[in-house]
Amino acid sequence: MGKQKDFEYSLTCGSPSSARSEPEPAILLIGGAEGGKSGEDAATKWFLEKARGGNYLAIRTGGVGKQASFISRNYRDYVHSAAELSIDSREAANSREVEDYIREADALFIAGGDQNLYQELWEGTRTEDAINYLINDKKAPVAGTSAGMAILGSYYYAPDHQGIISSEILDDPFHFNTQTIHKSDFIQVPFLSNVITDTHLDRINKRNPETRYGRILGLLARVIAADKNSLDNHAIGLEEGAFVAIDKTGIAKVFGNGTHRGQDAYFLSPNGALPEQMEPGWPLVWDNGGKAVKVYKIAGTPEGTGEFNLNDWATASGGHWEYWYTLGGKSGLRKKSS
Missing domain, CATH: 3.40.50 (Rossmann fold)
Known part of the structure; x- marks a missing residue:
């Protein structure tokens, strides 16, 4: 040493x-x-x-x-x-x-x-x-x-201090604590171009009073806004203990605990529509008839399961599709099955 x-x-x-x-x-x-x-x-x-x-x-x-x-x-x-x-x-x-x-x-x-x-x-x-x-x-x-x-990810969130929580970014997607969302040429990873990632989605403790599911929705909205409203941006969010294994062809599978309670992976894509309200100081409204963002959820298994194709962000198996949306900061994140 x-x-x-x-x-x-x-x-x-x-x-x-x-x-x-x-x-x-x-x-x-x-x-x-x-x-x-x-x-x-x-x-x-x-x-x-x-x-x-x-x-x-x-x-x-x-x-x-x-x-x-x-x-x-x-x-x-x-x-x-x-x-x-x-x-x-x-x-x-x-x-x-x-x-x-x-x-x-x-x-x-x-x-x-x-x-x-x-x-x-x-x-x-x-x-x-x-x-x-x-x-x-x-x-x-x-x-x-x-x-x-x-x-x-080619986009990444690197807060200078305690990271933003879900209610803060949904109440104001341009909250002061979102200024450290970066798009750079830092790490160049195939299949993660135009992707922002988030971790510990399900963590709740004294320092993290809320889960991060709403946060990743807000981060995706910010990335889209930063990229001149391009809908060709995505997000990957993982719960604690979840592993997403991406092979050389761009196919991902998920290792986890084999249940629908924790250790799951989420692949987020905008569903063809920009947020209806995305202004500094105002709550994020991203509804699109309750179908703002398409999300593929894979509950990983100890042996690895599911397939998600990061080449097209559409071909998938072993999990299920759902929609995420928000009607304003106070309403928080809403989900429904596709």
Whole structure:
């Protein structure tokens, strides 16, 4: 383990090899709080199999964590090596050594934490270049959980402090706490162009008094407005413990607990109509006869189930379609079956 220049690297098993393992491209989106959840084992194996016995690397800020150790203890046969890298300044993110650590990886896991820090410290650096090299040139599988998932969409929400809650964005889609919705060239992920993601959809606690289902609807409305009212924008929202596995053809399946109570995935597309009311200081009204946004919900299973085609955002199986809409901030999010 070494710490210098505001980065920390920890190798937990094996020795990184520069030999090309010929990994298979894949994306694994994780809704957060996944440790010990029903689909974690199968989803992790699905992801590691794409590395073809290569080098596994987890990246984060704030010091190395336990992700690489988790892989070393439980999935040693799937990887040549497992390591973790904490990148804690722009100087570190621009260092050749950090860039080389990332480029050597055959599977990359972006940990949870603070997506605002990821953007602030990594965007426009050698770290960003190395991540995009893995995804688009080396074709290595990449996973992200919580904040790590948030930055994989071409749009992402990176609040400077406590994130906006559903009632706030539905009451005012231009609420001051939405100014950190970004469209950038940060991470370039196939099949996630014009997509904004959100995680922890079902979390409720002292810091999160409301679920985030209404929030993701509001975020999608903001993305559409930012893109000159283009309806060619989408959203993916995951409950905690849900895993969306996207293969090299753009087909997604979902790992979860096999019930309709938690660990589900939602794929959102506007249903041909712009919001009827979308003005600063006024509640969001997006009705379209109760059919504003088409949403495909897949209740994942421990083995992985369902199919959703991210090439056309229409072909799907193993779940069900529903409509989401809102008649104004006080009414909140409304849902109905298609």
